[in-house]
Amino acid sequence: MKRPRHWFHLPVLILLCGLLFFSGLGNLGLTDRDEGSNAEAAREMVESGDWMSPTLNYEPRFAKPAFTYWIMSVIYLIFGVNELSARLHAALFGLLLIVLHYAFLAKIRGPGFAFIGSLMLGLNIEMVAISRVALTDSVLIFFTTLSLYAFWLGLYHEERSRSWIWVFYVGMAFATLTKGPVGLLIPVLAVATYLTMSRQWRDFGRRGHPLLGSIITIALALPWYAGMLWLHGERYTTSAQADTVGRFFSMIGGHGGTILFYVPILLFGFFPWSGFMAVRLWQTVKDWRASLRSQGINAIGGGACSDRSSALDLFAAAWLLSLFVFFSLSATRLPHYIGPLFPAASILAASFWYRATSDIRSPGVAAAFGIFTVAGYLLGLTLLSAPYLYATFVSVVEKEFPLAQDYSPGLGPILAGVLLVGGTALAHAFGRSDTKRPGAFWIAAASLTLALLMIIHITLPQFHQNFISPPQTLATIAGYNLGRDDRFITYGPHKPSWTFYARHKTIVIRPGEEEKLTSNLEHSGRTIVLLPTRLRSKLPIETEHMELLLERKGYTLLADRAMVKLPPKPAGPPPIPDHAFGR
Numbered sequence: 001m002k003r004p005r006h007w008f009h010l011p012v013l014i015l016l017c018g019l020l021f022f023s024g025l026g027n028l029g030l031t032d033r034d035e036g037s038n039a040e041a042a043r044e045m046v047e048s049g050d051w052m053s054p055t056l057n058y059e060p061r062f063a064k065p066a067f068t069y070w071i072m073s074v075i076y077l078i079f080g081v082n083e084l085s086a087r088l089h090a091a092l093f094g095l096l097l098i099v100l101h102y103a104f105l106a107k108i109r110g111p112g113f114a115f116i117g118s119l120m121l122g123l124n125i126e127m128v129a130i131s132r133v134a135l136t137d138s139v140l141i142f143f144t145t146l147s148l149y150a151f152w153l154g155l156y157h158e159e160r161s162r163s164w165i166w167v168f169y170v171g172m173a174f175a176t177l178t179k180g181p182v183g184l185l186i187p188v189l190a191v192a193t194y195l196t197m198s199r200q201w202r203d204f205g206r207r208g209h210p211l212l213g214s215i216i217t218i219a220l221a222l223p224w225y226a227g228m229l230w231l232h233g234e235r236y237t238t239s240a241q242a243d244t245v246g247r248f249f250s251m252i253g254g255h256g257g258t259i260l261f262y263v264p265i266l267l268f269g270f271f272p273w274s275g276f277m278a279v280r281l282w283q284t285v286k287d288w289r290a291s292l293r294s295q296g297i298n299a300i301g302g303g304a305c306s307d308r309s310s311a312l313d314l315f316a317a318a319w320l321l322s323l324f325v326f327f328s329l330s331a332t333r334l335p336h337y338i339g340p341l342f343p344a345a346s347i348l349a350a351s352f353w354y355r356a357t358s359d360i361r362s363p364g365v366a367a368a369f370g371i372f373t374v375a376g377y378l379l380g381l382t383l384l385s386a387p388y389l390y391a392t393f394v395s396v397v398e399k400e401f402p403l404a405q406d407y408s409p410g411l412g413p414i415l416a417g418v419l420l421v422g423g424t425a426l427a428h429a430f431g432r433s434d435t436k437r438p439g440a441f442w443i444a445a446a447s448l449t450l451a452l453l454m455i456i457h458i459t460l461p462q463f464h465q466n467f468i469s470p471p472q473t474l475a476t477i478a479g480y481n482l483g484r485d486d487r488f489i490t491y492g493p494h495k496p497s498w499t500f501y502a503r504h505k506t507i508v509i510r511p512g513e514e515e516k517l518t519s520n521l522e523h524s525g526r527t528i529v530l531l532p533t534r535l536r537s538k539l540p541i542e543t544e545h546m547e548l549l550l551e552r553k554g555y556t557l558l559a560d561r562a563m564v565k566l567p568p569k570p571a572g573p574p575p576i577p578d579h580a581f582g583r
Helices: 005-022 034-048 067-079 083-109 111-122 125-130 137-156 164-179 182-198 201-207 210-232 234-249 262-269 274-293 308-329 335-358 365-384 386-400 412-431 437-481 496-502 514-520 533-538
Strands: 487-491 506-509 527-532 547-552 555-559
Touching: 005 083, 005 111, 005 437, 034 067, 034 083, 034 496, 067 083, 067 137, 067 164, 083 111, 083 125, 083 137, 083 308, 083 335, 111 125, 111 335, 125 137, 125 262, 125 335, 125 437, 137 164, 137 182, 137 201, 137 308, 137 335, 164 182, 164 210, 182 201, 182 308, 210 234, 262 274, 262 308, 262 335, 262 365, 274 308, 274 335, 274 365, 308 335, 335 365, 335 437, 365 386, 365 412, 365 437, 386 412, 412 437, 437 487, 437 496, 437 527, 437 547, 437 555, 487 514, 496 506, 506 514, 527 533, 533 555
Parallel strands: 487 506, 487 527
Antiparallel strands: 527 555, 547 555
16 A cells, blocks of 8 residues: 655654754753742642642742642652753654644645645744744643634534534633633634624534533533632632732833733844735735635635635634734733744745646745745844844843853854845845746755754853853752752842742842841751842851852852752652652
8 A cells, every 4th residue: 555645744854843843952941930830830830749829939829720730740759850851842742733634624624735834833933933842832842732723613614523613612621720811812803803704603503512511511621720729719819800800900020011012022033034024914904804805704614615625714804913913902912822823823824835836827926935034134134243232231131140241152143144144135035036936945944943043052051151050050059958948039120030949938129128137046956048248248247157158150159058969960850759649
């Protein structure tokens, strides 16, 4: 029996995306604030054996539900507590997302379309970044995407596949357990927008079982929330409300920006496919409006429609637009928030690409490659200018990293910039040619992949060595010398990752709060203080007796008695307590 031509699709996807998601995953110290907070919350869950109520610095943490912490904690139990384990869930769910995306598109549009669309989803700047950090977003994107694909299959496919509609509700439940109400809101917004645009609310009412499905979602998601309410009462509801509804109506943590914040994020984050996505989005909305004026809704998405490719494009457009508008209207904005719309963006981009390569007269090619070229040149030139830009803004960087003046970005950004500029120019030339156009895809994919590998394996290790590692090394040494009743104090700007590396409750004291430091020195046990070296002169006179233990690239470790021991090299993870296994 002859093997089908597309047998290599999944192995290539897994190999290529796995390379970008997993390689060097544990070589960078945890960044702050979110990575450090999530990694430490999961570590404390393992240490305490309390799998119900997450904590951070041994205080209740109500900002996120527990599902991602459960996954991270299981990984800690298997592989130990370290940077790789903290990020492994993100890479795993990123890879699962690619496989899910391929399986869905192969069923709906065929394996060739699925292969291109899955490469577009995996090979872009934002998805690679999200799949390499200890955040909840990779898990959230997987479950919201699973939910939306299940909705599509349940709505359109034959009776024997109607069971997919129940996966729609289950996916929403797990998304809600991952990141709160936004996990429910993302699929609901996308589905409601599509049903309104395609006028299929009546069909969904018949096939979607909304009442029973809502009961399933509530039954799966509610027990954890009910348990938290029972344990913590009003304290939990107040904090949860501030971190959900509050994020939409007010800026949290200084993460703001204008209503146009996500325009460049989508343009550059989805590079090199953003031009293809933008043109196909415009074409899809234009076709939809034309269908309403002329042939009626069955031309696009109605129940009698046989053109499922156009209906899927409309679904992706509704998905993308609804989430983009929602997150743009939110007062709190961060680049990774729009990650859940990237599967929709890849469907639109792949749809455009299929048309552009199968029909040389396909409209929009010039516009799509124009957007691609502008974005590619801007990204490439920015990387080429990294040494100049760094020198210009080093005084700003120095506020966060004390010895920023002693660091140079090195060759990594320059080499990545050369690859992007060269790859963009070559892909543009191929894309504008009717005969060579298919080659533009592979040139763009290869240049981005190589540029990202340059950043991952050259630039990030240098960044780790000079900026991330120094205080984390001192925190590790402090924790190795602290007993249960001793005190670990950070003075100045605090990073949650320092608590992760110290494996010890941290007393955070900021400049202007020196009286707190003085009162803590009266404690009978050992006290160790971690601070930026430049702030040592601001310490109260009561600290003059403290011994200088170590200094490392702008950070200082002080103690009220001599250090006893250094951790082994490399510092291994702490032992897992027996109660974590239920023993």
